[in-house]
Amino acid sequence: MLTDVDLVTQFSAELGHDYGIAKSYVKDVPTQALLLLRSLTHKLTDLLAESKGVTFTGPNLYDRIETLNNKRVIDVRITRALHRLRGDGNRGAHPEKYHLTAEQLQQLSEKSIEKLLKLIESLFKQVTGESLPQYKFEPFDLLVGRDLCYRAVMQGEAEAQYLVGMSLKTRALMQQEQELALEASNDEESTQLNLSSDTLAKAQYWFSLAAARNMNAMHEHGVALIHGYNGEADVVAGERAIALSAQAGVANAMALLGYFYLVGSETVTIDLDKAQEHLQGAAELEQSEAMANLGVLFYQQGDLLQANDFISQAAKAGFPHAQYHLALMLAKGEGTEIDLLASEHWMKEAAEQGQLDAMFSRAQAILNDDDSTSAELALAESYLREVIKYGHSVPAMIELSIALADGMLNKIDVVGSAALLKLAKERANSEELAVIEPLWNSLLQQVENVLFVATKNEELAALERAKELLSD
Template identity: 70%
Template structure:
């Protein structure tokens, strides 16, 4: 019986090699595994198009999948499966932006491998013309990371050094997300705070070693210098390294250099033509943030049709910030026809992927609009808590406090409501405090009124605690 790696190699020798590499990264470099799977999915579109004589007009993976669907090369189920792999890869590129923990990232990479195998099973007969063979899945190799570290340390392999750096960077950024949330809950005194800084120092070290010959590492080394992974930032050195990587064709470097020329850097003056050139070159290679920034550039210049086109491409590529802005443009009819349903759908997708503003918008719609798309009060509460945790949003604190006090979520929780109002008052600006003040008085009065009449001991304990919080 074949192993899963041999099974994919029977489907396509090239994809089999890519699958083997992706699987080897799952345990120790899951973000790289997800990026490898996305790249494999891109190659799969070529494999499916070739025998049908289809030539793609765009390198954009979303467009390619939709082209295959519209030409009936793949059915709806396969289309959805390929889009799911595309989305997994996008989350792997920036796991910290999706608020993923290390455990969740590894689980996602394992699940993505399962999805890929299932997809290849469904396409095997169509692509090879042979019957589907039996195979068994071999467990993920827990020794792959050791081999990677051996090559990085003992053989000074630049690619291995780069991947070690990427593993450390990904871990550090996810640690930083958790630290910020924990620090807010404990007034900045969480016991785990600071571990991300040490991990970032290690990441910069490995990027520095690899950067002499590995251009992807040169880009990451530049980012590390700009953000001061090892202490004080060195922005000029970082910008120079990123420019060198961009000149070598590193797509993320081209996207970031284009952004620097768009807004200006320490050693780089604002230059619209250079910004447009680098962003367009990165966008042509399907770099989602470059597409989004091109959209921003054209939006600021009032070229709304062009802005819409690029923001839509970035949204389709799975970039949640672009999905949020696309939802706003569709709601307003900016550069496009007004499309309320399309707007709600993109807002829902951005929220599902953890975009803070989209989560807040969706929660408000779910709580306050009976006709909202996909109303789910438990999901609304989850979104608000995520926005408070990661976005430290006072409006979200107020919204959730009101919902808990009024029983909108199916229960009344005056302690939770009072805690949120107290937190909001500690963080609110002048305008927000003017909103909080009458809510504070109203909740205080509500608590006093119920205390005066209740005979339930448990309820009385909760009410007294709420009263203490509001004192």
């Protein structure tokens, strides 16, 4: 009987090769697996377009999927499946920005393999003209990590050293995100060792070994030097490494060098022409942050049409910050006509991908809508808690405190409300304190009034605790 790799190879030899590599990375290098799956999805759109004589106007994966849908090459179900794989790839590129843990990242890569396989099943007859054969799914193996380490250590292979470094870097950034969240919440777990620092130092070691022979590693080595992964930053050497990598055509390095020219850095003087040149080069390679920064460049120059165009491209490429800013531009009619429905779509998209400003905006919109369902209210609470945890946002603390005190989330939690208001007061600036003071007094009065008539022991204990928090 065929294996799943055999099945995908029968569907397309090139996709089968890529699928086998992506699957092998799932357990040990899940980030690389997700990036390969996104690339595979890109190739799949080429295959589908070729079968129907459809041509694309550009490399943007979002546009390609929508073109296939509009040309009726694929139905709505397939369209959604392709977009889900595109989104998984975006999360794989920067898992720390989506607040993923190492376990969640691995689960995401496993589910993405399963999604792709289901998609191949659905498209098999359409593409090959043959009936779907029987096959068995072979379990994920744990050998690739050992193989990578062998190739990196014993054979000194630059690509393997780079991938080991990327695996360590990804793990470190996710650890760092969790450590910062725990530290900010004064959680007891925050007393654990700072694991991210050690992991970043190991990542820098592997990048430094591979840098001279692998330009992707040279870029990562430069980033490591700038940020001092090993505890000691060398910004000048780091920026030189970035420039070398950019000259070699590495998209991420071109995007970063373009950003340096946009805002200035240790070794780079602001030069908007050079910024545009490098950002444009990276954007042509579908580097989403470069697209977004090109939009920023044109926005600063007052060219709203160009700004909207590039920010739209970055949004469609899956960059959450661009999606948030596109939502704002659509709401204001900057570089385009006002389109509140499209604005809401991109705000939702950005929020779903963990962009904190978008999550806060969506939560506010849900709480201000009298027709919000219970599921939507639960989502609003979840968003606010995420913004508080990862963004330490005082406005979000205030918003959630009000919602809990007023029963806007289909429950009243005066202890939770008081705790949030206390935390907000500790972190607030003068303007925020002016907002908190009347809320504080009002909640304290509310608690005292209910205490006067409460009779149940559990309710009395909660009210006393809330009063204690508000009396400090």
